Amino acid sequence: MRPTARLLTGSALVVAAAGLVCAPAHAGDADGLEVFPSSVVPGGQVTVNTAACGDGGTAAGDAGAVGAGTFTLAPSTHEGDAIGQFLVPPSAQPGTYEIAATCAEGGRRVTGDLVVTLTSVRQQVYPRGSVKTGVGGALGPDPVQTAAGVAALAVAAAGGTWLLHRRARGDGI
Secondary structure, three states: OHHHHHHHHHHHHHHHHHHHHHHHHHHHHHHOOEEEOOEEOOOOEEEEEEOOOOOOOOEEEEOOOOOOOEEEEEEOOOOOOEEEEEEOOOOOOOEEEEEEEEEOOOOOEEEEEEEEOOOOOOOOOOOOOOOOOOOOOOOOOOHHHHHHHHHHHHHHHHHHHHHHHHHHHOOOO
């Protein structure tokens, strides 16, 4: 049992050490392409920015995957960021698309994802009309069906009361 415990402990330490070694490499990817909003409806405007091109850097953006073509990223008021905008065509189909930008100096290429949906995340959909659940309801569209349902419940309650009363008197059922 002791060799097994050592083997498991050693394996856990190796996995933890590998995680620590890989974590800084992933954290260094913070200079990717940021897409705002990340989810948009066809015809919507999208803003992208990146810090990958450095201070005063510009970039050529490519939104051809979604059908928007190319656009330019120029230095913004935020220190070290380049920013650009494009319109998603009204004919864009729902799906996830890769948006890319290539820095003018150095040729570094960064990417980000854009999700095209048919309904906006901000737009809330409210239900309309009555619920179709059977024989009417308190506010249902047919008062005759509602009255029939109430009458059926009243008859069932009266019959149940009569049976319980007979049982209590000892008449039998």
